Amino acid sequence: xxxDEYFMxxxxxxxxxxxxxxxxxxxxxxxxxxxxxxxxxxxTETLNDVTAHAEMxxxxxxxxxxxxxxxxxxxxxxxxxxxxxxxxxxxxxQISKVVIGARDEKRGFISKNLTLHPKTEIVTGILxxxxxxxxxxxxxxxx
Amino acid sequence: xxxDEYFMxxxxxxxxxxxxxxxxxxxxxxxxxxxxxxxxxxxTETLNDVTAHAEMxxxxxxxxxxxxxxxxxxxxxxxxxxxxxxxxxxxxxQISKVVIGARDEKRGFISKNLTLHPKTEIVTGILxxxxxxxxxxxxxxxx
Numbered sequence: 456x457x458x459d460e461y462f463m464x465x466x467x468x469x470x471x472x473x474x475x476x477x478x479x480x481x482x483x484x485x486x487x488x489x490x491x492x493x494x495x496x497x498x499t500e501t502l503n504d505v506t507a508h509a510e511m512x513x514x515x516x517x518x519x520x521x522x523x524x525x526x527x528x529x530x531x532x533x534x535x536x537x538x539x540x541x542x543x544x545x546x547x548x549q550i551s552k553v554v555i556g557a558r559d560e561k562r563g564f565i566s567k568n569l570t571l572h573p574k575t576e577i578v579t580g581i582l583x584x585x586x587x588x589x590x591x592x593x594x595x596x597x598x
Numbered sequence: 599x600x601x602d603e604y605f606m607x608x609x610x611x612x613x614x615x616x617x618x619x620x621x622x623x624x625x626x627x628x629x630x631x632x633x634x635x636x637x638x639x640x641x642t643e644t645l646n647d648v649t650a651h652a653e654m655x656x657x658x659x660x661x662x663x664x665x666x667x668x669x670x671x672x673x674x675x676x677x678x679x680x681x682x683x684x685x686x687x688x689x690x691x692q693i694s695k696v697v698i699g700a701r702d703e704k705r706g707f708i709s710k711n712l713t714l715h716p717k718t719e720i721v722t723g724i725l726x727x728x729x730x731x732x733x734x735x736x737x738x739x740x741x
Contacts, residue, residue, distance in 0.1 A: 503667045504658050505690035506649075515647050524646045539712065540690065543683025547648035567712065569682065 457489045459532070459554050463582045466532040466556065469496040469509065470589050476501060480589045483509040483533035485517040485526065485550075492529070493517035509533065510541040514548050526550040534586040536563030536579075545571055552576040556586025600632045602697050605675040606725045609699065612639040612652065613677045613732050619644060623732045626652040626676035628660040628669065628693075635672070636660035652676065653684040657691050669693040677729040679706030679722075688714055695719040699729025 462484055469482025473496035485493040495512035499505055510533055518524045530552040537545060537553070542564035545553060549572045558579065560566055571577060605627055612625025616639035628636040638655035642648055653676055661667045673695040680688060680696070685707035688696060692715045701722065703709055714720060 499667060499690075503665065504661050505667050506654055506658055506687050511649055515649055518647050522646065524642060524648050538686055538690075540683050540686025543681055543686055544649050547642075547681075547683065569710065569712075 459578060459581045462486050462491070462530070462532040463534070463554065463556055463586070465491060465494065466534050467582060467585055467589070469494050470534045470586070473497045473509070474589060474593055480593050481509050481533070481535045483513050483531055485513050486530045486532065487517075487521070487528055492520045506540070508538065508541050510537055511544055514544050514550075518548070524548065530554060532556075532581070534582075535559050535590060536565060538562050539564055539567055539569065542567075542569050542571065545575065549574055552578070554578045554581050556581055557583050557590065558587075602675070602721060602724045605629050605634070605673070606677070606697065606699055606729070608634060608637065609675040609677050610725060610728055610732070612637050613729070616640045616652070617732060617736055623736050624652050624676070624678045626656050626674055628656050629673045629675065630660075630664070630671055635663045649683070651681065651684050653680055654687055657687050657693075661691070667691065673697060675699075675724070677725075678702050678733060679708060681705050682707055682710055682712065685710075685712050685714065688718065692717055695721070697721045697724050699724055700726050700733065701730075 470480040474480035482496040493513040493516035495509045498507040526548045532554045534556040536559040613623040617623035625639040636656040636659035638652045641650040669691045675697045677699040679702040
């Protein structure tokens with residue numbers, strides 16, 4: 456039951472929440488021992504704050520839940536490839552695994568030749584189409 | 599009166615506050631029209647939160663003060679070269695100017711071949727010795 460697709464669907468629901476609030480639709484969950492310990496969606500417009508990406512909020516929330524700043528044995532499921540800021544934060548958090556839905560060739564960390572922490576396993580392409588489509592749909596409506 | 603050195607001294611005072619709280623001593627201020635609109639120091643240990651770097655807090659605080667997420671006509675004075683995470687956040691904020699005290703060859707964004715926003719002017723080396731010394735002193739005490 457607790458597959459990567461299962462948790463990415465939860466992250467997609469968060470992206471949908473962002474979409475419904477007229478935010479760029481990116482969502483994520485952080486999972487520890489098959490349990491969701493944090494979930495968040497992009498809130499940069501609502502909060503007037505460039506740092507309010509889904510991942511940043513979820514990292515803070517998960518650390519708060521765990522009572523420690525390192526996200527050991529935690530997996531982040533995020534619908535869109537993290538940006539430079541979120542990549543840096545994930546590095547500091549030494550998170551164990553990052554599962555990415557759609558790639559972000561322009562703003563994502565991979566094309567900047569950045570890497571995550573050596574301890575961090577990366578999986579890409581989980582529900583890639585759904586995760587990418589919701590972003591495309593958002594910007595199509597903006598045109 | 600309102601020189602780069604003047605505002606870097608304010609940032610150094612924030613770094614000293616961090617030092618006194620047993621935090622890695624990095625401080626910053628954000629200035630708009632010669633007025634300090636945000637100041638912060640590293641609080642990662644106190645808050646158990648890797649995202650609580652001085653710059654991140656100050657960006658959120660300045661945007662809150664301005665009522666908008668872009669830090670137009672704002673200058674960040676920071677005692678230590680920003681890391682990848684903070685570089686990413688400063689990019690999103692499109693801040694006008696970043697003034698750096700000491701370099702951080704290992705963790706700083708410059709050696710990662712990252713750049714700030716094309717609109718952002720960068721100045722380095724302001725009170726470099728004082729800004730570097732406080733970090734060295736902190737880690738000397740930890741050994």
